[in-house]
Amino acid sequence: QQPVQSPQAVILREGEDAVINCSSSKALYSVHWYRQKHGEAPVFLMILLKGGEQKGHEKISASFNEKKQQSSLYLTASQLSYSGTYFCGTVLSAGGTSYGKLTFGQGTILTVHP
Amino acid sequence: GAVVSQHPSWVICKSGTSVKIECRSLDFQATTMFWYRQFPKQSLMLMATSNEGSKATYEQGVEKDKFLINHASLTLSTLTVTSAHPEDSSFYICSAPDKTYEQYFGPGTRLTVT
Numbered sequence: 001q002q003p004v005q006s007p008q009a010v011i012l013r014e015g016e017d018a019v020i021n022c023s024s025s026k027a028l029y030s031v032h033w034y035r036q037k038h039g040e041a042p043v044f045l046m047i048l049l050k051g052g053e054q055k056g057h058e059k060i061s062a063s064f065n066e067k068k069q070q071s072s073l074y075l076t077a078s079q080l081s082y083s084g085t086y087f088c089g090t091v092l093s094a095g096g097t098s099y100g101k102l103t104f105g106q107g108t109i110l111t112v113h114p
Numbered sequence: 115g116a117v118v119s120q121h122p123s124w125v126i127c128k129s130g131t132s133v134k135i136e137c138r139s140l141d142f143q144a145t146t147m148f149w150y151r152q153f154p155k156q157s158l159m160l161m162a163t164s165n166e167g168s169k170a171t172y173e174q175g176v177e178k179d180k181f182l183i184n185h186a187s188l189t190l191s192t193l194t195v196t197s198a199h200p201e202d203s204s205f206y207i208c209s210a211p212d213k214t215y216e217q218y219f220g221p222g223t224r225l226t227v228t
Contacts, residue, residue, distance in 0.1 A: 002157075030215055041207050041222040042158070047215060087157060091215065101148065102209070102217060104157045 001026060003090045005105035012078050012112045020073040020108045022088030031064050031071040032089040032102060035082075042087060045073070075110070083112045116142045118210050120220035127198055127227055135193045135223045137164075137208030143188035144210035148217075149181075152205040164191040164208075198227045 003024045010018050022031060030049045034042035046057070048064035048071060059076045075082055089102035117140040127133050137147055145166045150158040162183050163171040170183035182194040195202055207222040 032217060034219075039224075041219045044216065044218070049215070089158075089217070101160065101163060103160065106157050 001092070001103055003088055003103065003105040005086075005088055005108050007108060008106070009109040010111070012110070014080060014112055014114055015077050016112075018075045018078060018110060020075075020086050020088075020110070022071045022073070022090070022105050024069045024090050024092075026069065026090075026092050028064075028066070028069050028090050028092060030091045031062075032091070033062055033071075033073050034087045034089065035084045036087060036107075037084045045086075078110075078112045080112050080114065083110055085109050116140075116210075116212055116216075116218045118144075118208065118218045118220040120208055120223050122223060123221060124224040125226070127225070129199050129227055130197055132194055132196045133198055133225060135195075135206055135208075135225075137191045137193070137210075137220050139189045139210045139218070142210075142212055144191075144212075145188060147185060147191040147208055147210045149183065149191075149193050150207045150209065152207060152222075158207065161193075166191075195225065198225070200227045203227045 003022050006021045032047045033045040036042040050066050061074045064071045085107045087107050088105045119138045121136045147164040149161045151161050152158045160173050161176045164183045164185040166185045172178045180196055185191045203226050205222050205224050209217045209219045211217050
């Protein structure tokens with residue numbers, strides 16, 4: 001049930017764009033995106049709920065295709081601070097025992113060079 | 115956003131001893147909290163769901179007698195690693211969802227068992 005992320009790793013130069021994908025074989029209620037720096041806890045980026053939506057703030061945005069059970073994270077004009085490991089977390093259903101239970105993808109390592 | 119704290123941030127213990135990790139939601143009530151474990155260069159793996167006033171729900175393969183979870187109040191969940199061994203050394207992270215399903219992660223606790 002673990003969502004699959006692609007690519008596994010991305011290397012960019014400052015200012016370049018990147019897309020990270022997350023796909024699930026199960027119907028999703030929500031998709032959460034996090035960035036984790038080495039030795040730190042994950043930092044919340046955004047949540048997308050079923051209904052197919054897009055969200056974004058500053059130069060980071062995401063979309064959720066409910067029909068395909070896929071989400072994509074878009075990083076534009078990347079900055080050095082964007083480096084880290086990006087995880088998508090999926091929630092299969094709302095309410096009941098699955099309430100809020102996140103299953104994380106394997107992560108995508110993003111490295112931004114000057 | 116909401117804040118979740120963890121204590122301690124790191125702990126070193128000898129093999130065979132027990133270690134207690136606290137997770138607190140500082141400015142909201144959390145009837146549900148989640149405990150994750152993360153080994154180096156791996157994703158976060160859900161260990162158990164902590165429910166206030168009832169027994170925790172453990173994921174498959176997680177020993178409930180070894181990882182004791184107590185959710186004593188709406189703002190506190192504790193994870194006790196009993197008879198810890200070196201293979202239990204890991205980064206333990208708790209999280210709590212709010213009513214909008216956004217998950218707030220604690221800063222994590224790094225456990226090293228010698």
